[in-house]
Amino acid sequence: MTTHRERTLxxxxxxxxxxxxxxxxxxxxxxxxxxxxxxxxxxxxRPTKDLLGxxxxxxEGARGILVTTKRGLAIQRFTLAHELGHLVLGHKLRxxxxxxxxxxxxxxxxxxxxxxxxxxxxxxxxxPRRLVSQVARRQKWDAGNxxxxxxxxxxxxxxxxxxxxxxxxxxxxxxxxxxxxRRISNETEVNHIKLALASxxxxxxxxxxxxxxxxxxxxLLLECGPNDAVVxxxxxxxxxxxxxxxxxSDGGFEVVFEKPDxxxxxxxxxSRVLLLRSKAAGxxxxxxxxxxxxxxxxxxxxxxxxxxMGKEVDGLPRYVKRELLNPASx
Amino acid sequence: MIDQLEVDLxxxxxxxxxxxxxxxxxxxxxxxGHEFVRHSADRLSVEYLHYFSTGGHLWRGSSIASARxxxxxxxxxxxxxxxxxxLDPPTGWKPPxxxxxxxxxxxxxxxxxxxxxxxxxxxxxxxxxxSLPRKFFDPASPWIIAPSDRTYGLHxxxxxxxxxxxxxxxxxxxxxxxxxxxxxxxxLLTSDFxxxxxxxxxxxxxxxx
Numbered sequence: 444m445t446t447h448r449e450r451t452l453x454x455x456x457x458x459x460x461x462x463x464x465x466x467x468x469x470x471x472x473x474x475x476x477x478x479x480x481x482x483x484x485x486x487x488x489r490p491t492k493d494l495l496g497x498x499x500x501x502x503e504g505a506r507g508i509l510v511t512t513k514r515g516l517a518i519q520r521f522t523l524a525h526e527l528g529h530l531v532l533g534h535k536l537r538x539x540x541x542x543x544x545x546x547x548x549x550x551x552x553x554x555x556x557x558x559x560x561x562x563x564x565x566x567x568x569x570x571p572r573r574l575v576s577q578v579a580r581r582q583k584w585d586a587g588n589x590x591x592x593x594x595x596x597x598x599x600x601x602x603x604x605x606x607x608x609x610x611x612x613x614x615x616x617x618x619x620x621x622x623x624x625r626r627i628s629n630e631t632e633v634n635h636i637k638l639a640l641a642s643x644x645x646x647x648x649x650x651x652x653x654x655x656x657x658x659x660x661x662x663l664l665l666e667c668g669p670n671d672a673v674v675x676x677x678x679x680x681x682x683x684x685x686x687x688x689x690x691x692s693d694g695g696f697e698v699v700f701e702k703p704d705x706x707x708x709x710x711x712x713x714s715r716v717l718l719l720r721s722k723a724a725g726x727x728x729x730x731x732x733x734x735x736x737x738x739x740x741x742x743x744x745x746x747x748x749x750x751x752m753g754k755e756v757d758g759l760p761r762y763v764k765r766e767l768l769n770p771a772s773x
Numbered sequence: 774m775i776d777q778l779e780v781d782l783x784x785x786x787x788x789x790x791x792x793x794x795x796x797x798x799x800x801x802x803x804x805x806g807h808e809f810v811r812h813s814a815d816r817l818s819v820e821y822l823h824y825f826s827t828g829g830h831l832w833r834g835s836s837i838a839s840a841r842x843x844x845x846x847x848x849x850x851x852x853x854x855x856x857x858x859x860l861d862p863p864t865g866w867k868p869p870x871x872x873x874x875x876x877x878x879x880x881x882x883x884x885x886x887x888x889x890x891x892x893x894x895x896x897x898x899x900x901x902x903x904s905l906p907r908k909f910f911d912p913a914s915p916w917i918i919a920p921s922d923r924t925y926g927l928h929x930x931x932x933x934x935x936x937x938x939x940x941x942x943x944x945x946x947x948x949x950x951x952x953x954x955x956x957x958x959x960x961l962l963t964s965d966f967x968x969x970x971x972x973x974x975x976x977x978x979x980x981x982x
Binding site: 679680681682683684685686701703705706707708709710711712713715735736737738742 | 794798800
C-alpha cells in the first residue's frame with residue numbers, strides 16, 4: 444500500500460514526464476489538447492448537464508476523455524489535465540460531476556485518493572514551477588509580486604488556469620504560503636480587478652478577461668476569449684512626431700479607449716494606455732507601430748500573437764479539426 | 774503653399790530642421806528663435822543647448838525654466854562646432870569644451886493668443902509650448918490644425934506669422950519635424966487651438982552683458 448506522499452510524488456513525476464515531452468514553445472500555457480491528442484486519447488466536448496468531465500471507453504480497450512462545454516476555457520483545460528491524470532495514473536473510469544470550482548483544488552480538501560492524485564497531476568502539468576518561473580522572469584515578477592491579486596490574475600491568464608487554481612499552484616510551488624493562497628483565493632473579487640484594469644470601458648460580459656499586455660509578451664501566443672480586452676501601456680515620442688498606432692486589419696483589434704498621461708517636460712516621452720478589443724474571434728496578429736503618422740516613418744514595431752476563440756465547443760477539439768482539415772500544419 | 778499672410782517671417786529663417794527621434798523640441802524652437810534675433814545666417818547648436826537644459830540627461834525632455842537658464846548662462850555655439858544627432862548620442866557624450874557661445878536672455882508672458890500675436894507683429898518671434906492634439910500629427914491642406922480634447926504630450930514650436938482665415942486670426946508656426954510635415958514644415962494654428970493648447974510663451978530678449 445502506497446502512502447499519500449508516494450502517490451503525490453508519482454503524480455508529479457508523471458506530469459513532469461509529459462510536460463518535458465510537450466514543453467510550451469512560443470506560448471505561455473501548456474497545450475493540453477495537443478498533448479492528449481498526440482498521446483492517443485480522443486477528446487470530445489459535449490454540453491453535459493451535470494458532468495464536468497469523464498474518462499470513457501471509446502472502443503475495445505481504448506479510452507478517451509469527455510469534457511463539458513458549459514464551462515470556460517480555463518476549467519476545460521484543468522478538467523482535461525485532470526482526466527489525463529486518471530488515465531496516466533491508471534485509475535478506474537471516472538465521472539467528475541460539476542462541483543464548485545472554487546474549492547476543488549485547495550490542498551487538504553476532501554476527495555478520494557484518486558481525485559487528489561489527478562488534481563496534483565493536473566496542477567503539476569499546467570503550472571509546474573519552471574513554467575511559472577519562466578513567465579515570472581519574462582514579466583519581471585518576483586515572489587513578492589504574487590501577493591498582489593492583480594499579478595496572480597495576469598499569471599492565471601498566461602497559464603490558462605482559473606484564478607483559484609493559480610493561487611493553489613503558487614502555494615504548491617512555494618511561491619505563496621498556503622495561508623496567503625487561501626486568503627487571496629477566498630477574498631479576491633476577480634471582477635473588481637477586471638473592472639479596475641478596463642475602466643471606464645465596460646466589458647461585454649462577466650466572463651471576459653482583461654489582459655495587461657507588456658513587452659514581455661511580444662512573440663508569444665496569447666490565448667484569449669472572444670470578448671477579452673487587451674490593455675497596453677505605450678510611451679510615445681510625441682514631441683518628435685512619433686505615435687504608437689495599432690495596425691488596421693480585418694477582424695483584428697481596435698482601440699476602444701485610451702488614457703493619456705501628459706508629462707510636464709517638453710520633449711519627454713508621453714505615456715498612454717490603450718484598451719483594445721477584437722472585432723471577431725479568430726487567430727490574430729496584434730501589430731503596433733511607432734511611427735510618424737504624416738509620413739509613415741517608422742521608429743519601432745511590436746507584434747503579439749492572439750487567438751481569441753475562447754472555450755472549446757461541441758464536438759472535437761479545434762486542434763483536431765484543424766489537423767483533419769490541414770494535416771500539413773501539424 | 775500657405776500664403777496671403779498679414780505677417781510672414783519665414784524668409785528670415787534658415788531651412789526647417791528635423792529633430793528625428795530626439796527629445797529636443799524646446800531646444801530646437803529656442804535655437805530657431807535665437808538665430809532669428811541674431812540676424813545671422815549661422816546655425817546654432819541644438820544639442821549643446823539641450824545638453825545643458827537637461828543637466829546632461831540627453832534622452833530626457835526639458836522644462837521651460839531649465840532651457841531659459843541654459844540659454845542665458847551657457848549659451849550655444851555654432852552648429853558646425855557641435856553638430857546634432859538624429860538618434861540618441863553615445864553614452865557619456867559631452868559637448869566639446871571651450872567653444873565660443875552666444876547667450877540670450879528671455880522672458881515668459883501669459884499664454885494668450887493676444888500675446889503671441891503682439892510678439893509676432895513686433896518681430897520678436899515667440900516660442901510656443903503647446904499640448905498636441907491628434908490632428909497635429911497629420912495636418913492636411915490648407916494646413917489649419919483644429920483643437921481637440923485628447924492630447925499626446927508637450928511640444929515646442931516657433932510663431933512666425935499671422936493671417937486671417939474665414940475672418941479669424943491664425944498663427945503661422947514653424948515646426949522641427951522636417952519639411953515633410955505640414956506645408957514645408959509650417960502650419961496654421963487657430964485662436965481656438967491656442968486657447969485650448971497653448972501652455973507657455975517665451976520671448977527672447979537681449980544678450981547678457
